[in-house]
Amino acid sequence: PVEHQRHRAHCRGTRLPHKDGLQRPGAGGVDVLHPRAQAPDPSSVALRHDAQMENTASTPVSHADLRKRIAPFRVKPRAVVRLGDDSKDFDPGYRDQFVTRADAGLALAEGVRQLGEYQARLAAQSTYAVLVILQAMDAAGKDGTIKHVLSGVNPQGVTVHPFKVPSLIELQHDYLWRYQLQLPERGSIGIFNRSHYEEVLVVRVHPELLGNEHLPGAQTDIWKRRFREINDWERYLADNGVRIVKLFLNLSKQEQRRRFLDRIDEPDKNWKFNVADALERERWDDYQHAYEEVLSATSTKYAPWHVVPADHKWFARLAASWIILDALMDIDPKYPKVDPQTRAKMLEIKERLLAEGRHRE
Ligand code: AMP
Numbered sequence: 001p002v003e004h005q006r007h008r009a010h011c012r013g014t015r016l017p018h019k020d021g022l023q024r025p026g027a028g029g030v031d032v033l034h035p036r037a038q039a040p041d042p043s044s045v046a047l048r049h050d051a052q053m054e055n056t057a058s059t060p061v062s063h064a065d066l067r068k069r070i071a072p073f074r075v076k077p078r079a080v081v082r083l084g085d086d087s088k089d090f091d092p093g094y095r096d097q098f099v100t101r102a103d104a105g106l107a108l109a110e111g112v113r114q115l116g117e118y119q120a121r122l123a124a125q126s127t128y129a130v131l132v133i134l135q136a137m138d139a140a141g142k143d144g145t146i147k148h149v150l151s152g153v154n155p156q157g158v159t160v161h162p163f164k165v166p167s168l169i170e171l172q173h174d175y176l177w178r179y180q181l182q183l184p185e186r187g188s189i190g191i192f193n194r195s196h197y198e199e200v201l202v203v204r205v206h207p208e209l210l211g212n213e214h215l216p217g218a219q220t221d222i223w224k225r226r227f228r229e230i231n232d233w234e235r236y237l238a239d240n241g242v243r244i245v246k247l248f249l250n251l252s253k254q255e256q257r258r259r260f261l262d263r264i265d266e267p268d269k270n271w272k273f274n275v276a277d278a279l280e281r282e283r284w285d286d287y288q289h290a291y292e293e294v295l296s297a298t299s300t301k302y303a304p305w306h307v308v309p310a311d312h313k314w315f316a317r318l319a320a321s322w323i324i325l326d327a328l329m330d331i332d333p334k335y336p337k338v339d340p341q342t343r344a345k346m347l348e349i350k351e352r353l354l355a356e357g358r359h360r361e
Pocket residue numbers: 138162163164165166194195198199202203209
């Protein structure tokens with residue numbers, strides 16, 4: 001509790017201001033909230049610069065503040081989701097009150113540091129696992145997000161699994177099989193770089209892929225059924241101690257164009273560009289539509305989706321760190337206490353070790 005108070009006071013001192021208007025009532029039956037990017041309030045920016053100058057040490061973010069900041073990204077169960085230019089709810093260019101990458105630097109460093117701290121306790125407690133699911137269009141920054149957000153955690157406590165086109169062996173199993181095999185164990189954080197959601201995204205945009213899946217009989221209502229199966233599976237995992245964090249990095253079509261051009265122009269980035277990526281871009285609208293349906297049908301109380309603004313890579317990383325940190329704060333893992341008998345044994349051993357030292361001196 002003392003630490004908690006200090007932490008809270010600390011937050012008040014150099015607080016991360018949140019503009020009012022962060023949450024606006026949804027319009028037209030849309031109950032997911034996300035403000036369009038607004039010009040930052042200059043007074044709050046000035047305040048932040050002062051705070052940074054006074055206090056270069058990082059400032060812990062409180063759970064209450066985090067919750068407020070990530071609320072606009074969370075998709076309510078069964079919400080009608082619209083993506084793209086006419087979206088009222090989700091703006092890929094949103095950046096909270098931050099203007100530049102440098103502005104967000106301290107906040108990101110702090111988020112990363114806190115993630116490391118919570119992960120150490122998660123591992124020690126070894127009761128819950130955290131499964132982070134990352135979905136996005138090409139060039140949205142999945143890899144960079146993983147690299148930055150996890151830079152402060154013990155590598156021993158994290159697994160990252162990229163899911164590519166399924167192998168022949170994988171296709172000989174039910175479609176959730178290969179994802180089940182890669183789930184993180186208790187105490188660790190597992191990242192799925194792409195996930196079982198590809199089964200209702202790429203496979204939906206290219207239904208001919210179903211032909212490779214050796215499915216029994218006629219598949220009626222297959223997408224609706226898969227949504228239900230995915231929700232059931234995730235509920236089972238949640239009930240059994242897997243905390244599921246779902247992130248959709250929401251990139252605009254214009255920003256993808258810029259990043260593709262960059263990958264073509266920069267020789268050192270050529271390897272990141274795949275000719276097939278350009279073909280998928282041609283199906284942009286189909287993908288957006290498939291994503292809208294996925295977000296709407298599979299955002300649940302026990303495994304909600306977050307639509308992360310991704311046109312500014314630095315903001316996507318910051319938002320991702322907040323969302324994962326929020327999940328860890330919900331779990332609030334504790335270092336296990338040893339039982340009195342073991343504790344008494346430890347003190348006995350301590351006495352012997354101390355005596356050994358005295359002998360030598
Ligand atoms: P990347 O993540 O950009 O390296 O590419 C991985 C590729 O694998 C993407 O083009 C995905 O669409 C594809 N992929 C991932 N999961 C599946 C799946 N279940 N079925 C078909 N293709 C998939």
